[in-house]
Amino acid sequence: MDASFRRTYTNHLPALKADLLAGKRLALSKCITLIESTREDDQVAAGTLIEEVIGNTGNSIRIGITGVPGVGKSTFIEQFGTLLTEVGRRVAVLSVDPTSIRSKGAILGDKTRMHSLSKNPKAFVRPSAAGANLGGVANTTRECILLCEAAGYDVIIVETVGVGQSETLVKEMVDYFLLLMLAGGGDELQGIKRGIMEMADHLLINKADGANLALAEKAAKDYENALHLFPASESQWKVPVGICSALENTGLHKVWQSLQSFQSVTQESGFFSENRRLQNCQWFHQRLRTQLLDYFFGEPDFKGKIKQKEDQIKLGKSSVRKAVDDLLQSQIHKIK
Amino acid sequence: MDASFRRTYTNHLPALKADLLAGKRLALSKCITLIESTREDDQVAAGTLIEEVIGNTGNSIRIGITGVPGVGKSTFIEQFGTLLTEVGRRVAVLSVDPTSIRSKGAILGDKTRMHSLSKNPKAFVRPSAAGANLGGVANTTRECILLCEAAGYDVIIVETVGVGQSETLVKEMVDYFLLLMLAGGGDELQGIKRGIMEMADHLLINKADGANLALAEKAAKDYENALHLFPASESQWKVPVGICSALENTGLHKVWQSLQSFQSVTQESGFFSENRRLQNCQWFHQRLRTQLLDYFFGEPDFKGKIKQKEDQIKLGKSSVRKAVDDLLQSQIHKIK
Numbered sequence A, B: 001m002d003a004s005f006r007r008t009y010t011n012h013l014p015a016l017k018a019d020l021l022a023g024k025r026l027a028l029s030k031c032i033t034l035i036e037s038t039r040e041d042d043q044v045a046a047g048t049l050i051e052e053v054i055g056n057t058g059n060s061i062r063i064g065i066t067g068v069p070g071v072g073k074s075t076f077i078e079q080f081g082t083l084l085t086e087v088g089r090r091v092a093v094l095s096v097d098p099t100s101i102r103s104k105g106a107i108l109g110d111k112t113r114m115h116s117l118s119k120n121p122k123a124f125v126r127p128s129a130a131g132a133n134l135g136g137v138a139n140t141t142r143e144c145i146l147l148c149e150a151a152g153y154d155v156i157i158v159e160t161v162g163v164g165q166s167e168t169l170v171k172e173m174v175d176y177f178l179l180l181m182l183a184g185g186g187d188e189l190q191g192i193k194r195g196i197m198e199m200a201d202h203l204l205i206n207k208a209d210g211a212n213l214a215l216a217e218k219a220a221k222d223y224e225n226a227l228h229l230f231p232a233s234e235s236q237w238k239v240p241v242g243i244c245s246a247l248e249n250t251g252l253h254k255v256w257q258s259l260q261s262f263q264s265v266t267q268e269s270g271f272f273s274e275n276r277r278l279q280n281c282q283w284f285h286q287r288l289r290t291q292l293l294d295y296f297f298g299e300p301d302f303k304g305k306i307k308q309k310e311d312q313i314k315l316g317k318s319s320v321r322k323a324v325d326d327l328l329q330s331q332i333h334k335i336k
Helices: A003-011 A013-021 A025-036 A040-056 A073-086 A115-119 A134-150 A166-171 A187-197 A210-227 A252-269 A271-298 A300-314 A320-335 B003-011 B013-021 B025-036 B040-056 B073-086 B115-119 B134-150 B166-171 B187-197 B210-227 B252-269 B271-298 B300-314 B320-335
Strands: A061-066 A091-096 A123-125 A155-160 A176-181 A202-205 A241-243 B061-066 B091-096 B123-125 B155-160 B176-181 B202-205 B241-243
Touching (some): A013 A025, A013 A040, A025 A040, A061 A166, A061 A252, A073 A091, A073 A115, A073 A155, A091 A134, A115 A123, A134 A155, A134 A271, A176 A252, A187 A210, A271 B300, A271 B320, B013 B040, B061 B252, B073 B115, B091 B134, B115 B123, B134 B155, B134 B271, B176 B252, B187 B210, B202 B210, B202 B252, B241 B252, B252 B271
Parallel strands (some): A202 A241, B061 B155, B061 B176, B091 B123, B176 B202
């Protein structure tokens, strides 16, 4: 980033904010780059920006989409997102990718994966957020959601990329969690997905087309029966089990109907806003932990002490427990 | 726990330590209960105990075993553990179970799952460690390994229970990571397991018996070919792909041979001890983070401030970022 562009942040924050609230895509992109920046002055500007637009956020439905690789998430989001723009919605697509931590950057090609949606003037597709760790990625994604809302996007889709830890993170930042599945996964696969099935507000068997249609219908029945064994969700929402073919563009309207029905039912019951309040509290605690640790581990004095203890542990001269106790006692003494 | 038993810890630590080093199973059980205790005085005693026996630890091979539910982990450990006792080894079986966090206790029936092994005088089977969070569970399990070693167990098996986050934790505390698999898992299953396959030091197709034998041999060939596509591991160890039937007790001797070969190759190259040093460093950093956070969140003054900020966030009066920044500024001011 060159110096002239950087000055845009610090000096022209009011203009950037006005453009964001006017729904300008370039401003939204710049704002996201700002909150992702690791520079201290950028972080101060990001704090001001977020605090100033907080009153313009929240007015959207936030949808999480997950499923194993190969289930057809990209094709689904491409088609479903296009449908949403056709019914007058503005759609933002974000993603959470644990593997982007190691590579320290967004995965290339995220934009090109959703070729037609990313060129749609009513849609905004952003590659995975960067971050030093999973907590950092989650935090940035949550602030991206707020910025998209401030820019007037009223459907936010957060996709999990890869598998493993990201499902829980995404579940904690969305209103509606959609699990894409395939017909014909074995028992072992179902075992792996059981924890994630329990998080889902909607099960959707994709690739219900051609010779696979009958299999998909059978699988939907099976899952519907299985769901009866689960305890009722807190939202009292009856989790629908549907089939669709993103490729042939069938079954997607029904998903949108379910989503609207979920929104009206849970808004009436109060669950919708109560859930968001709880999610914000969780986020607050997560960020507090991350920032506390960042503060301590950033102290040069503490860093030196840590290095000493590391050496003792490597030589077998100290147990891990004693090394930690010693370090904390010296640090806590300093605090008191 | 009654008061008289508790006094055993604080007053009779030298006797407990002597019994532990003499390999008495009851003493080992008591020591594990001590390190798992959440009482402050117990934790002080636990610290003393661990520090005093640290010189008696490390003399074992630590094996991690994972695989999807239904792969036959319990049967495998029962048979493999028995084999190890027959060749003169003393075997301890521990497990890491993320779900035990919620239930705040060990899963019942862990002992009865390995019926014959748990009655074997040369074996020690312990249910899953308890802990307030995944980091706590991992920490307790690592200290359990040390206590088992101090008691003279020279093969430590750490099993993952459930699926998801525990594989990485277990990989970080063992020398050798064994992945049990089934023949006939679909492509989707392989997708899910790819990250875990890359961690494995040994792939083993279980249930290679009866009509399934030919399928298992075919799967082993396929995995062997697939492994050629992976980058060489840091240990330079060529990951074997084998088949076995825990039920029919076939193929287990070969696993033990591979394990011994791994140990001698990596001890000669220096990888074995270097890897343990790195693991101890990782553990140290994890524990340091956990303990720092526990200290802060335990302060009554801080707790009150957190509550205030929570209320502001719930009412939409503050962004998460600003609430965290305010809290840290007040706390850091106190430190400086």
